[in-house]
Amino acid sequence: MVDEPAAQHSADPTPEPRRPGRTSRFIRRLWPALWRISLRTRLRLSILVVITGLVLAQSIIALRVAARAAFAQAEQRSQAIAMQVRMLLVDRLNQEILRAQPPPTTLQESRALWTRYLRTDPSLPALLEKLMASSPVTLEIQVCDEYDRVLLSSIQGPIRYDERKFVDFGSWNHRPLMDRLWEVLTQRREYAVTVPLGVPGYPRPLYVIRVIISSVLLRNELMPQIRGLAATSAGTLVVALAVAFLFSNLIVRAFDRLAHAIDLIRSGEYDAVSPEDRGESAEVAVVRSKLSLLGAELRSALQLSGSVEHLLRSVEAGVLMFGPDLRLVLASAPVERLLGKPRWELIGRHLHEIFPPSTPLGQAIQGGLDLGRGFRDRLISLQRNEAESVAVLASLEPIHRPQTRRLQGVVVTLRDVESQKRLETQLQISTRLAAISRLTSGVAHEIKNPLNAIALYVEILKMKLAGQAAVNQELEIIQREVARLDRVVKTFLDFTKPVELKIGPVDLNALARELVSLVQPEAEKHGVKVRFLPASEPAMIHGDRDLLHQALLNVVTNGIEAMPRGGELTVELKTEKDEQVVRVIDQGQGIPQEIQDKIFNLYFTTKPRGTGVGLALAYRVVQLHSGEITFRTEVGRGTTFELRFPAAGSELRTGPSADVEWEPAAAHRRAKGRKTSAESSCHSCDCRRRSLQSQWLRGVASP
Numbered sequence: 001m002v003d004e005p006a007a008q009h010s011a012d013p014t015p016e017p018r019r020p021g022r023t024s025r026f027i028r029r030l031w032p033a034l035w036r037i038s039l040r041t042r043l044r045l046s047i048l049v050v051i052t053g054l055v056l057a058q059s060i061i062a063l064r065v066a067a068r069a070a071f072a073q074a075e076q077r078s079q080a081i082a083m084q085v086r087m088l089l090v091d092r093l094n095q096e097i098l099r100a101q102p103p104p105t106t107l108q109e110s111r112a113l114w115t116r117y118l119r120t121d122p123s124l125p126a127l128l129e130k131l132m133a134s135s136p137v138t139l140e141i142q143v144c145d146e147y148d149r150v151l152l153s154s155i156q157g158p159i160r161y162d163e164r165k166f167v168d169f170g171s172w173n174h175r176p177l178m179d180r181l182w183e184v185l186t187q188r189r190e191y192a193v194t195v196p197l198g199v200p201g202y203p204r205p206l207y208v209i210r211v212i213i214s215s216v217l218l219r220n221e222l223m224p225q226i227r228g229l230a231a232t233s234a235g236t237l238v239v240a241l242a243v244a245f246l247f248s249n250l251i252v253r254a255f256d257r258l259a260h261a262i263d264l265i266r267s268g269e270y271d272a273v274s275p276e277d278r279g280e281s282a283e284v285a286v287v288r289s290k291l292s293l294l295g296a297e298l299r300s301a302l303q304l305s306g307s308v309e310h311l312l313r314s315v316e317a318g319v320l321m322f323g324p325d326l327r328l329v330l331a332s333a334p335v336e337r338l339l340g341k342p343r344w345e346l347i348g349r350h351l352h353e354i355f356p357p358s359t360p361l362g363q364a365i366q367g368g369l370d371l372g373r374g375f376r377d378r379l380i381s382l383q384r385n386e387a388e389s390v391a392v393l394a395s396l397e398p399i400h401r402p403q404t405r406r407l408q409g410v411v412v413t414l415r416d417v418e419s420q421k422r423l424e425t426q427l428q429i430s431t432r433l434a435a436i437s438r439l440t441s442g443v444a445h446e447i448k449n450p451l452n453a454i455a456l457y458v459e460i461l462k463m464k465l466a467g468q469a470a471v472n473q474e475l476e477i478i479q480r481e482v483a484r485l486d487r488v489v490k491t492f493l494d495f496t497k498p499v500e501l502k503i504g505p506v507d508l509n510a511l512a513r514e515l516v517s518l519v520q521p522e523a524e525k526h527g528v529k530v531r532f533l534p535a536s537e538p539a540m541i542h543g544d545r546d547l548l549h550q551a552l553l554n555v556v557t558n559g560i561e562a563m564p565r566g567g568e569l570t571v572e573l574k575t576e577k578d579e580q581v582v583r584v585i586d587q588g589q590g591i592p593q594e595i596q597d598k599i600f601n602l603y604f605t606t607k608p609r610g611t612g613v614g615l616a617l618a619y620r621v622v623q624l625h626s627g628e629i630t631f632r633t634e635v636g637r638g639t640t641f642e643l644r645f646p647a648a649g650s651e652l653r654t655g656p657s658a659d660v661e662w663e664p665a666a667a668h669r670r671a672k673g674r675k676t677s678a679e680s681s682c683h684s685c686d687c688r689r690r691s692l693q694s695q696w697l698r699g700v701a702s703p
């Protein structure tokens with residue numbers, strides 16, 4: 001036999017690749033479609049198919065049994081009828097011989113006698129008809145002579161030849177049952193059971209008795225059985241359908257409940273899934289208890305990752321943690337700025353993808369990994385993209401499992417050299433301020449007492465020399481200068497005092513709006529137009545409203561003072577990631593290079609009536625709020641001061657504590673993410689001084 005694809009191949013000589021047969025193509029197309037339909041439908045279909053199959057198989061078996069019995073019975077009965085006919089005829093034909101006058105002498109004469117009798121006896125057809133009644137499948141009974149002429153039939157008529165082709169029922173009954181059943185159910189056929197009738201000594205039968213069976217009658221015989229089977233099958237199928245619906249609903253309901261449990265976990269209700277629920281099957285109960293465990297584990301994992309995230313957020317450097325497969329697991333926020341890509345885009349990427357070995361940094365990292373040794377603060381240029389590269393201080397730390405020494409992960413730390421430098425400058429300023437503060441607080445105490453004495457004695461002197469106008473004027477000058485000196489010393493002392501912060505939620509938008517309307521009239525007098533660009537939403541931070549107001553006022557005032565010939569001052573607010581940013585932009589004379597690193601110094605001023613306190617205070621307040629103050633300036637064009645604060649809720653850096661001491665270096669260390677305990681040794685802080693402090697702060701608001 002030749003199989004199908006080969007047959008196709010021979011029909012089509014071009015050497016095309018073997019194409020799958022039509023059936024397999026159909027199955028291939030059907031299969032995915034089957035998987036796409038819902039589980040409920042699939043369950044229903046499967047149950048239906050199985051039950052239909054069973055019902056069908058059972059019906060076929062029953063039908064086979066019924067058919068086999070019916071066919072066998074038909075053969076038996078027909079045989080019996082044929083035998084009865086033979087007995088009857090033998091009897092009648094013998095009597096005919098005895099009755100004949102003169103009796104026949106040859107077989108020829110006897111045969112003529114019998115043939116005539118069979119043709120003419122009127123009682124015979126009726127007798128045959130009566131015999132037929134015992135078998136409902138018998139169509140006709142015939143008695144034929146040796147030339148196959150019908151001499152006698154249960155259906156009356158002249159002598160005739162029967163044109164019909166009869167299949168021998170005996171041998172037909174040996175054919176496969178299903179073939180026979182199919183034939184009976186679909187075709188119209190006549191079968192015959194034949195019995196010979198002869199005389200001893202003569203080799204061939206003289207007559208043949210033929211009992212004719214009709215397939216139509218056989219079918220009629222089987223019909224009640226078939227109908228019964230069809231009815232039972234239909235009934236069973238209906239029941240199956242109902243069962244399929246009920247059963248699939250039952251199963252899918254369990255899934256629905258599990259899906260609901262998963263939804264609960266996804267929505268953050270980690271403990272909402274109870275470990276057991278009555279009325280559930282053992283399998284579902286197992287899944288449920290596992291889900292409940294999973295919820296608990298997920299919660300602790302999220303808590304852990306939350307605290308790691310929190311830790312990473314407070315880190316100034318770009319920290320990248322890679323897993324054992326060298327794929328990025330965690331990254332700190334500054335990584336986004338350093339690599340110029342959002343973190344979600346980087347997480348899961350391979351180390352080589354983030355730092356390709358072709359770049360200097362990638363090469364250094366690969367070298368370190370090959371040697372199994374890390375490095376610390378190596379100055380390397382980091383290729384941000386094709387055009388841009390920045391200098392970074394990179395550190396590499398491979399983490400090995402202690403026993404096996406197998407690589408468990410890699411931590412890459414990147415520090416932006418630019419911001420490092422900026423930090424160092426800030427640190428220097430802070431350190432300098434701290435040093436000044438310490439020194440001055442000591443000196444100031446020493447100066448204050450003699451000053452009080454001088455003031456007192458000048459007062460006495462004035463009283464004693466009252467009326468001497470010439471001396472009086474000098475005395476007044478001494479008194480004024482002493483008072484000024486006293487004020488200066490007081491400011492010194494106040495600046496070194498601890499500050500009591502009154503922390504609360506502050507909307508920088510509202511605060512800036514208030515401030516702008518406060519300074520507007522004064523600004524307009526000097527020809528300065530103040531423009532306010534608020535953030536789109538409340539710019540919330542945690543902080544001390546009064547202090548923040550003070551700091552911002554000082555910066556704004558400086559901006560206005562920088563434009564003696566008028567101009568525009570812009571106060572702009574922006575929420576950038578987790579920071580609130582305030583920018584004060586003026587169009588003033590700018591800050592010359594040589595004084596740029598001095599402007600935050602206490603008492604540094606270039607103004608004739610300046611105090612040099614404004615920016616030092618602003619710097620201090622911003623630091624107390626874990627913020628950052630920077631400026632950009634261009635001589636002759638203007639200056640932009642930028643104040644950045646961690647947004648409320650972001651807990652970006654270690655927030656200010658309720659009672660923070662002024663110690664710039666300590667504040668700076670806090671900003672770098674390390675905890676410092678308040679250094680209290682050099683300051684004596686009593687409540688009176690604190691209230692003085694707030695008075696002084698208010699005093700600066702209107703210098």
Ligand SMILES: Nc1ncnc2c1ncn2[C@@H]1O[C@H](COP(=O)(O)OP(=O)(O)O)[C@@H](O)[C@H]1O
Nearest residue numbers: 558559562590599605606610611612613614615
């Ligand atoms: N917006 C500005 N434009 C130009 N120079 C500024 C600006 N802000 C501050 N400065 C410079 O910084 C110095 C210190 O400012 P500040 O501490 O507020 O003291 P004061 O305003 O009393 O001089 C100013 O004297 C000025 O030289």
Ligand SMILES: [Mg+2]
Nearest residue numbers: 554558614615
């Ligand atoms: Mg000022």
